[in-house]
Amino acid sequence: MEGKSYQRFPKVKIREMKDDYLKFELRDTDASMANALRRIMIAEVPTIAIDLVEIEVNSSVLNDEFIAHRLGLIPLTSDRAMSMRFSRDCDACDGDGQCEFCSVEFTLRCRCIEDRTLDVTSKDLVTPDHTVVPVDFSDSAGNESNENRGVIIVKLRRGQELRLRAIARKGIGKDHAKWSPAATVSFMYEPDIRINEELMETLTLEEKRSWVESSPTRVFELDPETHQVCVYDAEAYTYDDEVIKKAEAMGKPGLVDITAKEDSFIFTVETTGAVKASQLVIHAIEILKQKLDAVRLSDDTVEADDQFGELGAHLRGG
Amino acid sequence: MARTRATGSRSSGQTPLPHNSSNIPDAPPNPPVVPPVSNITGDNTTQQTIVQSRPVHEDSSSPYYLNSCDHPGLTLVEIRRDRNNGEIHIFSDGGRILRPLIAIENLSKIAQSKAGKYTFQSLLDEGIIELIGAEEEEDCRTAWGIKFLFMEDKGKPIEYTHCELDMSFLLSVSCGIIPFANHDHARRILYQAQKHSQQAIGFSTTNPNIRVDTLSHQLHYPQRPLFHTKISDCFGKSSYALSHDGFLSKNECFNGQNAIVAVNVHLGYNQEDSLVMNRASLERGMFRSEHIRSYKGDVDNKESLNKKGKLDEWINFGKKPSKIGRVDSLDDDGLPFVGANLQSGDIVIGRCAESGADHSVKLKHTEKGMVQKVVLSSNDTGKNFAVVSLRQVRTPILGDKFSSMHGQKGVLGFLESQENFPFTIQGIVPDVVINPHAFPSRQTPGQLLEAALGKGIALANGIPVTHATPFSTPSVDAITEQLHRAGFLRWGNERVYNGRTGEMIRSLIFMGPTFYQRLVHMSEDKVKFRNTGPVHPLTRQPVADRKRFGGVKFGEMERDCLLAHGASANLHERLFTLSDSSQIHICQKCQNVAYIIQQALAGFRKIRGPYCRICESANEIVKVNVPYGAKLLCQELFSMGITLKFETQIC
Numbered sequence: 001m002e003g004k005s006y007q008r009f010p011k012v013k014i015r016e017m018k019d020d021y022l023k024f025e026l027r028d029t030d031a032s033m034a035n036a037l038r039r040i041m042i043a044e045v046p047t048i049a050i051d052l053v054e055i056e057v058n059s060s061v062l063n064d065e066f067i068a069h070r071l072g073l074i075p076l077t078s079d080r081a082m083s084m085r086f087s088r089d090c091d092a093c094d095g096d097g098q099c100e101f102c103s104v105e106f107t108l109r110c111r112c113i114e115d116r117t118l119d120v121t122s123k124d125l126v127t128p129d130h131t132v133v134p135v136d137f138s139d140s141a142g143n144e145s146n147e148n149r150g151v152i153i154v155k156l157r158r159g160q161e162l163r164l165r166a167i168a169r170k171g172i173g174k175d176h177a178k179w180s181p182a183a184t185v186s187f188m189y190e191p192d193i194r195i196n197e198e199l200m201e202t203l204t205l206e207e208k209r210s211w212v213e214s215s216p217t218r219v220f221e222l223d224p225e226t227h228q229v230c231v232y233d234a235e236a237y238t239y240d241d242e243v244i245k246k247a248e249a250m251g252k253p254g255l256v257d258i259t260a261k262e263d264s265f266i267f268t269v270e271t272t273g274a275v276k277a278s279q280l281v282i283h284a285i286e287i288l289k290q291k292l293d294a295v296r297l298s299d300d301t302v303e304a305d306d307q308f309g310e311l312g313a314h315l316r317g318g
Numbered sequence: 319m320a321r322t323r324a325t326g327s328r329s330s331g332q333t334p335l336p337h338n339s340s341n342i343p344d345a346p347p348n349p350p351v352v353p354p355v356s357n358i359t360g361d362n363t364t365q366q367t368i369v370q371s372r373p374v375h376e377d378s379s380s381p382y383y384l385n386s387c388d389h390p391g392l393t394l395v396e397i398r399r400d401r402n403n404g405e406i407h408i409f410s411d412g413g414r415i416l417r418p419l420i421a422i423e424n425l426s427k428i429a430q431s432k433a434g435k436y437t438f439q440s441l442l443d444e445g446i447i448e449l450i451g452a453e454e455e456e457d458c459r460t461a462w463g464i465k466f467l468f469m470e471d472k473g474k475p476i477e478y479t480h481c482e483l484d485m486s487f488l489l490s491v492s493c494g495i496i497p498f499a500n501h502d503h504a505r506r507i508l509y510q511a512q513k514h515s516q517q518a519i520g521f522s523t524t525n526p527n528i529r530v531d532t533l534s535h536q537l538h539y540p541q542r543p544l545f546h547t548k549i550s551d552c553f554g555k556s557s558y559a560l561s562h563d564g565f566l567s568k569n570e571c572f573n574g575q576n577a578i579v580a581v582n583v584h585l586g587y588n589q590e591d592s593l594v595m596n597r598a599s600l601e602r603g604m605f606r607s608e609h610i611r612s613y614k615g616d617v618d619n620k621e622s623l624n625k626k627g628k629l630d631e632w633i634n635f636g637k638k639p640s641k642i643g644r645v646d647s648l649d650d651d652g653l654p655f656v657g658a659n660l661q662s663g664d665i666v667i668g669r670c671a672e673s674g675a676d677h678s679v680k681l682k683h684t685e686k687g688m689v690q691k692v693v694l695s696s697n698d699t700g701k702n703f704a705v706v707s708l709r710q711v712r713t714p715i716l717g718d719k720f721s722s723m724h725g726q727k728g729v730l731g732f733l734e735s736q737e738n739f740p741f742t743i744q745g746i747v748p749d750v751v752i753n754p755h756a757f758p759s760r761q762t763p764g765q766l767l768e769a770a771l772g773k774g775i776a777l778a779n780g781i782p783v784t785h786a787t788p789f790s791t792p793s794v795d796a797i798t799e800q801l802h803r804a805g806f807l808r809w810g811n812e813r814v815y816n817g818r819t820g821e822m823i824r825s826l827i828f829m830g831p832t833f834y835q836r837l838v839h840m841s842e843d844k845v846k847f848r849n850t851g852p853v854h855p856l857t858r859q860p861v862a863d864r865k866r867f868g869g870v871k872f873g874e875m876e877r878d879c880l881l882a883h884g885a886s887a888n889l890h891e892r893l894f895t896l897s898d899s900s901q902i903h904i905c906q907k908c909q910n911v912a913y914i915i916q917q918a919l920a921g922f923r924k925i926r927g928p929y930c931r932i933c934e935s936a937n938e939i940v941k942v943n944v945p946y947g948a949k950l951l952c953q954e955l956f957s958m959g960i961t962l963k964f965e966t967q968i969c
Contacts, residue, residue: 035818038737
């Protein structure tokens with residue numbers, strides 16, 4: 001064991017990239033690495049979210065806690081979050097919004113004076129800091145859609161008023177879901193599909209068609225001219241085993257052989273808009289590195305023995 | 319012996335229905351629907367002659383039209399002929415339960431009238447639909463559905479008088495909204511319809527801001543289930559904005575939310591009917607609810623007190639430093655300001671008398687909250703009172719109770735982080751994980767069908783199959799085919815990856831959106847703890863009441879358990895030392911109880927101590943430890959003329 005290195009050099013290939021969506025391949029690594037990345041993206045990449053709300057006037061139909069909770073869930077642009085401080089670690093202040101290192105202050109003042117209902121949205125949140133603002137969901141084409149108005153916080157009728165001061169802080173998804181930058185983070189093993197052509201040819205056209213259609217997703221295709229079954233989109237396969245069961249039911253076990261490649265993964269990342277999807281992955285890798293550094297540091301130092309007791313020796317491979 | 323109260327009287331407190339409204343009011347879903355207006359058609363042929371001669375129905379402004387064909391309004395009177403007794407029964411009471419049925423006799427009118435638009439009202443006006451009451455129903459021969467009208471019995475068609483609008487209309491409201499109710503065990507349906515639907519937290523009123531209920535619960539984000547049933551479609555109001563073309567709008571007031579439910583074990587945290595929930599979902603607002611409790615305090619009327627002349631005993635609102643609790647949140651008038659955060663033990667309503675007596679209303683140690691509103695008012699006798707409502711927003715915590723619509727209740731056993739749940743290829747994680755053992759013995763496949771159908775509805779390509787009406791549910795084929803077309807496994811299973819390791823899980827997991835209800839039983843209202851505290855005055859044992867810091871009973875079964883373990887010292891401590899330990903004196907000579915008395919000795923000296931009245935001596939008296947309950951029993955028997963003797967030994 002000594003001297004032999006198991007180090008691998010994982011590769012990333014980006015398939016599709018939008019502001020809030022990223023699809024990429026991760027190769028030459030194993031499930032533990034892929035899953036660590038996924039878990040960090042969900043729970044440990046920091047963002048900024050409203051954490052403290054001081055309500056001055058609230059004559060709306062929703063109560064203070066309700067509004068505060070809704071405010072907390074509004075995604076704020078958090079590109080600064082990685083360089084910000086947690087307000088609990090901040091020496092410069094007590095986290096009340098006075099300190100630029102750990103908090104951002106928002107104010108909201110709305111009063112309905114017309115006869116129709118007034119939608120109070122995330123666009124009504126005012127802040128002097130232009131780097132941390134509610135995420136703008138309007139599409140780049142500039143279409144006037146409903147989403148363009150921002151996230152609705154509450155609706156006011158004539159005479160109702162909402163005035164408040166909100167303080168946004170840095171945090172991670174582990175503490176509260178509002179700090180999670182991920183909308184969806186998921187990966188799949190890349191499938192390896194091999195059709196037994198010899199056996200396939202023993203099927204009639206009708207049998208082939210019913211076999212192809214037995215898959216809920218479009219994985220296989222029947223060529224209309226040559227009547228050959230070929231793989232249409234291997235990655236559409238969800239490992240549902242439907243085609244394998246169908247082949248067995250038709251009395252042709254081994255018609256197709258599907259295995260999951262143990263070392264390559266296809267990731268789908270969608271964000272809430274707080275950070276760009278590409279940034280989310282980069283941040284996640286950075287945090288993973290920091291965590292591994294922490295393990296390595298404790299491995300090197302003598303304190304590790306005190307810290308982990310007998311486990312310390314284990315960690316060093318003793 | 320006519321049982322009528324109908325004639326002449328018009329003041330039965332009923333108003334005729336406006337033309338555009340439906341027969342079913344937009345009542346909250348829980349109570350069975352009682353139409354506000356009872357009405358009836360009297361055109362049963364046998365009754366027609368009797369009916370015709372009545373003068374009442376000639377007055378078209380009378381609410382008692384007897385034939386809805388002749389009069390555009392509605393009839394209220396139910397007439398039934400009892401052939402056996404030669405009687406006629408006439409009913410016109412308000413609040414009778416009536417239900418709509420198709421009258422076969424008038425069914426032919428459908429062909430005559432213009433094709434196209436019918437409203438419930440127009441069908442009612444034409445007599446195609448009748449409202450039948452309990453008495454009249456006995457003489458009806460009602461078909462279960464349209465198809466039964468065409469069935470034959472021994473070659474002869476069956477002569478029906480009426481036909482059910484839908485088979486599920488035999489069920490109540492709370493039962494008729496259960497999807498796939500016909501697939502479940504009847505016991506489970508009863509649990510849902512009678513218990514859980516009553517306890518589910520929803521948004522029960524439209525005027526919560528002006529109500530002052532002693533206790534009310536409201537769900538922050540109530541949702542409509544994905545499926546529909548015929549009865550749930552009837553909840554809407556045709557005049558409401560969301561309705562279209564005179565059709566009823568879809569009901570909006572269900573009391574629950576659609577949760578993604580996975581049927582799986584989750585590290586053993588969902589054993590024995592407990593659930594695992596996704597903490598991230600809860601933090602995003604799922605099953606969040608608010609609880610409003612109102613406190614009332616009234617004050618004396620000044621005039622009525624003046625007569626008695628005790629002015630300094632006059633109790634009025636006011637803030638004064640109180641010995642029994644904090645008054646910091648009170649304004650000078652003795653009432654808290656809106657938004658004040660009151661903790662347990664604080665004063666909610668400050669009241670005092672001129673004499674200085676404190677009559678404040680204090681919060682129990684189990685109660686706290688933010689002030690939602692303060693109402694000052696007076697009752698009919700002129701007595702002034704104030705009501706303070708306290709609000710609490712609660713997110714689900716361990717021990718809170720939840721239930722699906724199929725009598726599958728469970729308590730929250732663990733809050734798991736989002737990243738630890740198994741996830742599908744699309745990145746979906748469950749909100750709720752229930753244990754597969756909940757199904758075999760309970761026989762509620764309806765819940766599985768609901769989840770499979772719900773998944774199909776949520777993800778269908780094209781127009782989905784959405785109805786789940788009892789007795790006319792979609793076939794399993796329709797559900798599976800819909801799922802297959804949407805790109806999912808036919809039986810609702812999914813391939814998932816382990817959230818902790820990232821490995822693919824060998825088995826497929828059944829997952830789908832299921833309508834879940836949050837029930838009012840919450841662990842915050844039930845936590846009980848005590849070290850020392852109040853004891854019952856009679857038995858001197860600890861009290862059981864939670865509000866008074868009571869304890870949890872250590873009962874017979876628990877006692878048996880400790881006996882079986884031979885843990886006698888523990889048992890002695892639990893049942894004696896920490897309960898009603900006491901001491902009595904026994905005279906060893908006569909074995910009777912010796913009480914402590916004061917004896918006069920020679921020379922004005924008095925001595926207080928145990929003394930046996932029977933032996934007339936204070937010698938040979940010993941002190942023994944006895945539960946107070948035993949001592950009490952001894953005295954009670956003594957009062958009945960039975961004496962207990964105690965054999966004692968000094969050890």
